[in-house]
Amino acid sequence: MISKDHIGVTSEPRVIDVEAGQLKFFAKATGQTDPIYSDEAAARAAGHPRLPAPPTFAVVLMAGAPPKAGTLESMGVDLRRILHGEQAFTHHRMFYAGDRMTLVTKTTDIYAKKGGALEFIVQDTSVTNAKGELCTEMRTVVVVRNG
Amino acid sequence: MAKLGLNTKVGDVLPEHVQGPITRTTLALYAGASNDHTPFHIDTDYAKAAGMDDVIAHGMLSMAYLGQLLTKLAPQENIRHWSVRFKAITPVHATVRSTATVTDVFEAEGERRAKLAIASTIDGGVTTLEGDAIVALR
Numbered sequence: 001m002i003s004k005d006h007i008g009v010t011s012e013p014r015v016i017d018v019e020a021g022q023l024k025f026f027a028k029a030t031g032q033t034d035p036i037y038s039d040e041a042a043a044r045a046a047g048h049p050r051l052p053a054p055p056t057f058a059v060v061l062m063a064g065a066p067p068k069a070g071t072l073e074s075m076g077v078d079l080r081r082i083l084h085g086e087q088a089f090t091h092h093r094m095f096y097a098g099d100r101m102t103l104v105t106k107t108t109d110i111y112a113k114k115g116g117a118l119e120f121i122v123q124d125t126s127v128t129n130a131k132g133e134l135c136t137e138m139r140t141v142v143v144v145r146n147g
Numbered sequence: 148m149a150k151l152g153l154n155t156k157v158g159d160v161l162p163e164h165v166q167g168p169i170t171r172t173t174l175a176l177y178a179g180a181s182n183d184h185t186p187f188h189i190d191t192d193y194a195k196a197a198g199m200d201d202v203i204a205h206g207m208l209s210m211a212y213l214g215q216l217l218t219k220l221a222p223q224e225n226i227r228h229w230s231v232r233f234k235a236i237t238p239v240h241a242t243v244r245s246t247a248t249v250t251d252v253f254e255a256e257g258e259r260r261a262k263l264a265i266a267s268t269i270d271g272g273v274t275t276l277e278g279d280a281i282v283a284l285r
Contacts, residue, residue, distance in 0.1 A: 026181065028176065029173070029181070030177065030180075030212065055217065060181045060183075079185060080187070080193075083206075085232065086230065086232045086233065087230065087231055087233075088230030088278075089229055089230070090227070090228045091224075091226050094224055139230070
């Protein structure tokens with residue numbers, strides 16, 4: 001069982017860069033045909049300063065940011081045994097290739113179902129740009145399959 | 148109607164967005180591009196040893212397809228909030244249909260917004276993702 005002591009814990013800030021190459025790779029992997037997500041000239045023509053990060057990209061940053069205290073890894077969760085239960089995004093402003101983002105994750109709930117066979121971890125993550133502007137808030141519910 | 152706009156009204160059914168079939172190559176590329184290297188999405192040997200029939204697609208891949216639906220309907224900067232529950236697994240080879248229906252039109256924070264019921268369905272009509280989106284109307 002995952003200790004409920006993790007409820008209320010806020011992670012150390014995790015810093016990760018939004019890379020143009022990864023945005024292009026993500027566009028290819030997801031079959032994205034809108035050129036604003038892979039072609040800088042098309043992005044600029046649409047009014048963006050650089051390639052925009054698409055609307056689920058904050059989760060990609062969360063997965064790629066270095067592990068720190070207060071994240072799933074530090075709870076001893078085996079990342080090979082988790083499933084995604086729910087995902088929510090609140091978007092405040094867009095972010096772009098070249099931006100350096102800071103992620104802070106707070107664990108807001110942990111509960112079990114089916115006699116502990118399934119454990120649920122609820123985490124809220126803020127994603128802030130280098131100017132300190134809040135860009136995205138997200139809530140992730142992961143399901144840990146035990147046994 | 149093809150896009151969201153100031154004439155959007157409750158009950159509007161928006162054009163669906165279809166992606167797939169999801170191949171093993173899709174899953175390998177998505178694993179690399181998304182930083183999600185969980186082996187039951189990409190390693191058939193691992194999936195079978197874990198008692199699964201085969202690898203399954205990342206839930207966030209289907210959510211990315213829903214995001215593509217939203218950014219076809221409105222500029223990305225108009226998306227205010229959206230959420231999904233992952234209700235069923237998406238097997239490899241699935242074709243994913245992303246759909247949206249307008250369930251509310253309202254004013255908030257000085258702008259008009261639409262609430263959409265969004266969903267992903269796969270072959271056989273199984274709903275894999277289900278949720279809502281709030282999008283500003285311009």
